[in-house]
Every structure is written in C-alpha cells, then in structure tokens.
Amino acid sequence: MPVQPDHVFKLALRGEALLHNPRWSKGTAFTIDERKAFGLTGRMPSQVNTLDEQCARAYAQLQSRTTPLGKNTFMQSMKEQNWVLYFELLRRNLRELMPIIYTPTEADAIADYSHLYRKAEGLYLSFPHQDSMEENYLEQAQGRAIDLVVCSDGEAILGIGDQGVGAIGISTAKAAVYTLIGGIDPSRALPVVLDVGTDNQELLNDPLYVGWKHERVRGKEYDDFMDKFVQIVRKHHPHSLLHFEDFGVTNAQRLLERYHEQHAVFNDDIQGTGAVTLAALMSAIGVTKTKLSDQRIIIFGAGSAGLGIAKQLRDAMKELDDTSKEEANKRFYLIDKFGLLTESLSKAGKVRPGLEEWLRPDSEWVDATKSSEGQLFLLDVVKHIKPTVLIGTSTRGGAFTEQVIKEMAKGCDRPIIFPLSNPSKLVEVDPKDANDWTAGKALLATGSPFPPAKMPNGKDYVIAECNNALIYPGLGFGAIISKSRIVSDTMIIAGARRLASLSPALKDPDDALLPDFGDSPQVNYEVACAVAHRALIEGNAEVEWRTGADSKDMVDVVRQKVKEAIWEPIYGKYEYDPQGQL
Numbered sequence: 001m002p003v004q005p006d007h008v009f010k011l012a013l014r015g016e017a018l019l020h021n022p023r024w025s026k027g028t029a030f031t032i033d034e035r036k037a038f039g040l041t042g043r044m045p046s047q048v049n050t051l052d053e054q055c056a057r058a059y060a061q062l063q064s065r066t067t068p069l070g071k072n073t074f075m076q077s078m079k080e081q082n083w084v085l086y087f088e089l090l091r092r093n094l095r096e097l098m099p100i101i102y103t104p105t106e107a108d109a110i111a112d113y114s115h116l117y118r119k120a121e122g123l124y125l126s127f128p129h130q131d132s133m134e135e136n137y138l139e140q141a142q143g144r145a146i147d148l149v150v151c152s153d154g155e156a157i158l159g160i161g162d163q164g165v166g167a168i169g170i171s172t173a174k175a176a177v178y179t180l181i182g183g184i185d186p187s188r189a190l191p192v193v194l195d196v197g198t199d200n201q202e203l204l205n206d207p208l209y210v211g212w213k214h215e216r217v218r219g220k221e222y223d224d225f226m227d228k229f230v231q232i233v234r235k236h237h238p239h240s241l242l243h244f245e246d247f248g249v250t251n252a253q254r255l256l257e258r259y260h261e262q263h264a265v266f267n268d269d270i271q272g273t274g275a276v277t278l279a280a281l282m283s284a285i286g287v288t289k290t291k292l293s294d295q296r297i298i299i300f301g302a303g304s305a306g307l308g309i310a311k312q313l314r315d316a317m318k319e320l321d322d323t324s325k326e327e328a329n330k331r332f333y334l335i336d337k338f339g340l341l342t343e344s345l346s347k348a349g350k351v352r353p354g355l356e357e358w359l360r361p362d363s364e365w366v367d368a369t370k371s372s373e374g375q376l377f378l379l380d381v382v383k384h385i386k387p388t389v390l391i392g393t394s395t396r397g398g399a400f401t402e403q404v405i406k407e408m409a410k411g412c413d414r415p416i417i418f419p420l421s422n423p424s425k426l427v428e429v430d431p432k433d434a435n436d437w438t439a440g441k442a443l444l445a446t447g448s449p450f451p452p453a454k455m456p457n458g459k460d461y462v463i464a465e466c467n468n469a470l471i472y473p474g475l476g477f478g479a480i481i482s483k484s485r486i487v488s489d490t491m492i493i494a495g496a497r498r499l500a501s502l503s504p505a506l507k508d509p510d511d512a513l514l515p516d517f518g519d520s521p522q523v524n525y526e527v528a529c530a531v532a533h534r535a536l537i538e539g540n541a542e543v544e545w546r547t548g549a550d551s552k553d554m555v556d557v558v559r560q561k562v563k564e565a566i567w568e569p570i571y572g573k574y575e576y577d578p579q580g581q582l
Contacts, residue, residue: 007572010580015039023187024581025082026571029054037576051571055089062089068105073116075101076109079176080119083186087569090180095518098177098469104423106173107158113166114203114210122168122191126212130225134232141190146237147480148184150174151192151229155216155248156269156304159395159422164198165211167246174245174268181520182473182528183566184480194229196222226255234263239483239542241266241476252304253354264479264487271492272472273305273393274312276514277418278496280445280466281313281389283503283513284416287443288388293321295331295416296387300378300428301394302336302355305420309391310334310358315489316496333385334358339375340365379404386411392419392428400429405437413441420447420466431463443505445513455510462504462512470514471499474524478531481565482558483542491534498530499523525562533558 011024018038019025026034028049035041049057058078065071075097079086090097099105109116123140125133154167171191178184197214198204204213217225233242244255244267252267259265266272285292297313299306310332317328334341338350342360345351351359368384371377382390382404390408392400400419408415415438419428424446431444435453444453445464452460475495479487502523504511515523533555535541 008575009572010575010577011038012576012578012580012582013038014576015043019043020081022079022081022083022086024574026574027054027082027085029571030574034574038574051085051088054085055092058085058089059093068100069108069112071097071100072105072109080121084569084571087176087180087186090176091521091569094180094520098517102173102177102469103158106169107160110157110163110166110169111160113163113169114206114208117210122172122193124165124168124193124195125229126165126195127197127214127217127221127225128212130228133228137229137232138236141236144190145188146190146240147188148175148178148241148243148476149190149192149233149237150178150243150245151194152245153194153196153226153247153251154198155246155251157246159426162198162200162203162216162248164200164203164209165193165195168193170246174243177469178473178476179567180473181469182477182524183521183568184473184477185567192229194226196225222251230259230263238263239480240264241480241487243268243476245269247304249304249352253307261486264484266472266476266479266487267304267308268468268472269304270308271312271487272468272475273420274308274310275475275492275496276466276468276471276499277309277391277420277445278312278316278493279471279499279503280418280464280513281416282316282497282500283464283505284389284414284443284445286500286503286506287509287513288414288416290388291321293317293323293328293331295389296333296385297331297389297391298333298335298378298381298385298387300335300390300392300399301396301421302334302341302358303393306334306391306393307355309393312489312492312496316493319490319493329357332358333360333381333387335376335378335381339371339377340381342376345375379407382407382411387415388412389416390418392421394428395421395426396428397421397426398429400434402433402437405429405434405442409438409441414443415441416443418445418466420445422447424448424450435461440510443513449517459510461510462516464505464513465517466514467517467520470517470520470523471495471527473520474499474527475531477524477562477565478528479535481528481562482532482535482540484532484535484540486540488535488538488540490538491531491540494534495527495531498526502526525566528562529555529559532562 065074150171152167152171154163157163175189175191179186195212197216199216203209242265256267314328317323341358343362417434421427431450432453434442440455445466449465450463452462455461502515505513
C-alpha cells in the first residue's frame with residue numbers, strides 16, 4: 001500500500017542509528033515530537049523543513065556541481081542518506097536527472113568505481129569466497145521481503161565493456177530505476193555484483209582496484225558459480241524477480257535460456273530492448289496499416305541486443321499473426337561485422353555459436369551485388385531485399401549512410417528506421433538526417449534522446465526514444481505483483497502491446513511512435529497491469545490470484561492491486577517502539 005502522510009511506523013531505531021538509516025531518515029523533516037521521542041533534538045538544527053523545502057535545497061546543491069559525474073556522486077551520497085528525498089528529487093526532475101543516475105553518466109562512475117569508492121552498497125559475491133555464498137547472501141537478505149534481485153557480472157557494462165566489481169554500480173542504478181519508474185519498494189530490492197574477475201588489464205594493474213584481481217573465470221567454474229547463486233535466490237526468495245544486467249554476449253542469452261523455466265528471470269539487454277523495440281515497431285505498422293509478419297527486417301548488429309530484438313519480434317509474429325517460427329525467421333536479415341549472416345559465412349567460421357537459425361541460404365544471393373570483399377554488407381542487402389524496417393544495434397556511428405537511407409526509401413513508402421545504439425555519438429544515423437533524406441517519410445525511433453526533426457510542411461516530428469525504461473520496470477513489477485513463477489514470452493508481448501497502444505502516432509501518424517519519457521511512471525503502471533493480467537490468464541501467477549482471471553472484473557482487480565503496491569516517496573509518522581522495525 002502506498003505510504004500516506006498519516007501512516008504510522010513503529011520504529012526501534014534511535015539517535016544516530018535512525019538519523020543515518022537511509023530507509024527511515026527524514027533529515028530536517030523530523031517533527032519536534034519525533035525528535036524528542038527518538039533522541040534527535042540535539043543532533044540537528046532546530047528548524048523543521050517540509051519535503052518541498054528539502055527538495056529545493058537539495059536541487060540548489062545539485063546545481064552547484066558543474067559536471068555530470070559530480071552530480072552523479074552528489075545523488076549517490078543523497079541516496080545513502082535519505083531514500084524519500086532522493087527519489088522525490090528524481091521524480092520531480094525525471095528527464096533532467098535520469099541521465100545523471102543512469103546512462104550515460106553512470107558509465108563514467110562505474111569506470112572510475114575504485115577511485116570514487118566511499119561506501120559499500122548492495123551485495124558483493126566474489127568467486128574466491130563462494131564457499132560462504134549462502135551465508136553472505138543471508139547476512140543481507142535474511143528476514144527481508146525481497147521482491148527484486150538485480151545482478152551483474154560486469155562483463156559488458158553500458159557500452160564500456162568489462163568493469164569487474166564496478167558492476168555493482170549498474171545493479172544499484174537499475175534497482176533505483178525500478179523504484180523511480182516502476183514503483184518497487186527500495187527496501188525490497190537487492191543489488192548484487194558477481195565478482196568473477198576481470199579481463200580489463202587496466203583494472204588488474206590498478207593498485208586501487210577493489211575487486212578480485214584475477215582474470216575472468218569462464219567455463220564450468222563460471223557456470224557452477226552462477227548456478228549456486230541462482231539456486232540460493234530460488235531457495236530463499238522463490239517469488240522474486242531475478243534481473244540479469246550487462247552480461248557478456250557469450251553468457252547473456254545462455255543464462256536466460258538455462259533458467260527461463262526455473263524462476264522468474266529477466267535480461268533487460270535482451271528482453272527489455274526487444275520489448276521496447278517491438279512496441280515502437282507495432283506503433284509504426286499501425287501507421288503503415290500493415291502486419292508484423294509483412295515486414296522485411298534488417299538488424300544491423302547481431303550482439304545481445306540485436307539478437308534479443310530479433311527473437312522478440314519473431315515471437316510476436318508467432319503470437320499475433322499466427323506465423324510459424326520457420327516462416328517468421330525468413331523475415332529477418334542479421335548483419336554482423338563480417339557481413340550478412342549466411343551459410344557460407346558460417347562455414348568460414350565467422351558466425352558465433354547460437355546464430356545458426358538466422359543464417360540466410362546462399363541460393364538467395366546468387367544475383368545480388370556484393371562488395372569488393374565478396375561479402376554482403378549493409379548497402380548490398382538493402383538493394384537486394386528492399387527492407388521495410390532497418391534496426392541498428394551496432395554502435396557503429398554513421399553506418400546508415402545517405403545512400404543506404406535513400407536506397408531503402410525507394411522500396412517502401414514509409415521506411416521504418418530505428419538507429420538504437422547508445423550513446424548518441426555511436427548512433428547509426430542522426431534522425432534529422434534520416435528524416436531529411438526520406439523527405440519526412442521515415443518513421444523513426446532512437447536509443448538516445450534527440451531533438452525533433454523538421455517535416456517538409458514545417459511541423460516538428462518528435463523522435464521517439466526507444467528507452468528500455470519505458471517498459472522494463474513495468475514488466476518486472478507485473479511479474480512481481482502477480483508472484484509469477486516465470487516471465488513468459490507472452491507476458492512480455494502483453495506489456496509491449498500495452499505500451500504500443502499508448503503511442504501518440506496512433507492518433508497522429510506524424511507524431512512520436514512512443515510516449516514521452518517524462519510519462520514513464522504512468523506508462524509502466526499500464527505495462528505492469530497488462531503483464532500481471534497475462535500471468536493470471538496463463539496460470540503463472542500465484543494461486544490466490546487466479547480465480548476469475550478471464551473476467552472483466554479481474555482486470556479492475558489487477559489494476560487496483562498494482563496501484564496499491566506502488567511505493568511512493570512520502571514521509572509517514574514515526575512512533576518509538578522497542579519492538580518496532582529496524
């Protein structure tokens with residue numbers, strides 16, 4: 001139930017222990033009576049501030065920091081002091097501060113983690129100490145109601161690669177976004193770093209590096225370590241959501257597939273990216289009045305994100321258009337650094353394992369023009385297949401050239417172009433250029449925020465931001481609130497369909513394909529409701545939820561349950577009780 005200002009908490013903490021507990025501290029907002037009851041009167045100045053006044057002071061302090069990294073460390077310090085103030089300040093300045101506490105600034109903080117280190121946050125599970133893993137886990141988690149476990153092994157952090165133990169920064173940031181946008185109680189979230197070493201030589205040579213100084217563990221040792229961790233989570237918090245974040249390409253999909261049927265697991269890089277891209281594409285085909293299975297889709301970049309998008313779109317074709325897996329696969333053309341994934345490229349050893357089902361037969365390309373290297377690269381494929389959809393996940397800035405975009409526009413009336421690579425300097429094409437080169441016909445979404453582009457009629461075309469935060473907090477919250485035993489593909493599709501239904505482009509075809517990021521809390525509420533209801537229909541939810549799942553009344557019941565579970569940054573009233581909460 002959301003905290004109301006008149007909600008009374010009975011606390012056993014007193015004095016410094018209360019003042020420095022971020023979950024319970026109010027700072028200068030403690031009332032006179034509370035200060036007397038909890039031994040705080042002489043520990044702080046006499047003035048009692050409102051939350052509004054605290055936010056005004058904190059925001060002014062934040063603005064005195066002149067760099068994004070300086071603002072990041074200020075916000076981190078605030079989170080360690082007072083959760084309500086931290087999340088309320090973020091809520092009031094969501095669009096401005098999200099890039100500070102998450103991408104791109106958090107990447108800088110993680111890269112310099114050992115040098116910025118001041119205080120431990122979250123759970124550190126290190127390979128050398130795996131014999132005491134369960135004991136270490138329970139030291140933090142025992143007796144707590146844990147709904148969300150966010151973990152990372154730090155191999156592929158935010159486009160900057162292997163950052164070892166600094167990955168705790170991405171786990172804590174991701175957990176904070178779940179609270180800020182999804183409404184998950186921060187006291188019920190557990191950020192974890194799985195320190196299995198690092199192959200980052202700079203970290204290994206750094207005398208101040210605080211992680212395990214050892215090359216990254218792989219193979220059976222890695223799998224056994226991961227399995228031990230997952231089984232501990234399943235044993236002690238069987239209804240929690242286990243969120244995998246920024247795992248390397250050799251492990252991300254493999255781990256997801258291994259545990260998909262055992263527990264409610266989710267990988268944002270794969271499923272979140274796939275889901276938000278599916279929502280944007282469903283909005284776009286709503287404009288073009290076509291079906292998902294009608295598209296010819298090039299995915300430029302076949303890493304975790306690209307593969308996740310391909311699988312998500314294929315699953316949606318199967319679910320929504322009743323298309324077989326084999327037929328759906330034929331709608332995709334995946335291009336990696338060696339060119340289009342074909343049978344001959346695989347025989348040459350230039351296709352990594354796990355991509356076999358996406359190989360195109362060589363017989364399709366007998367008449368195709370090939371590059372001087374004898375391979376099929378982006379322009380060659382565009383000319384040959386005349387795609388309707390072009391998706392970039394390559395981090396190759398400028399790869400969608402004017403020639404590529406204009407060639408694509410020849411083959412369809414409204415080309416759908418999603419350059420999704422982050423940060424903006426790595427985007428495959430500036431959306432303004434794609435808009436100009438197609439005379440305003442392109443339907444666009446990007447992975448980073450961009451200003452509007454001008455249409456030929458002078459109207460601003462708002463560029464949709466294909467931001468995972470528009471959907472993954474709601475996906476996770478829906479699974480958590482329903483206590484679903486798994487996160488099924490169809491639950492994710494249900495969330496994506498709900499997001500797509502909120503698209504401004506469905507009312508005006510020249511408007512944005514996705515809702516504004518500033519509306520993300522309300523959007524994720526809708527996503528959570530759709531996901532929870534789907535879990536009920538499929539029988540994945542806890543038994544007590546299932547009765548009447550198909551009835552209209554149950555839709556209203558689900559919406560009410562989700563609404564009641566949302567945590568909000570509001571101070572309640574405190575009473576001292578030696579037997580109260582700690």
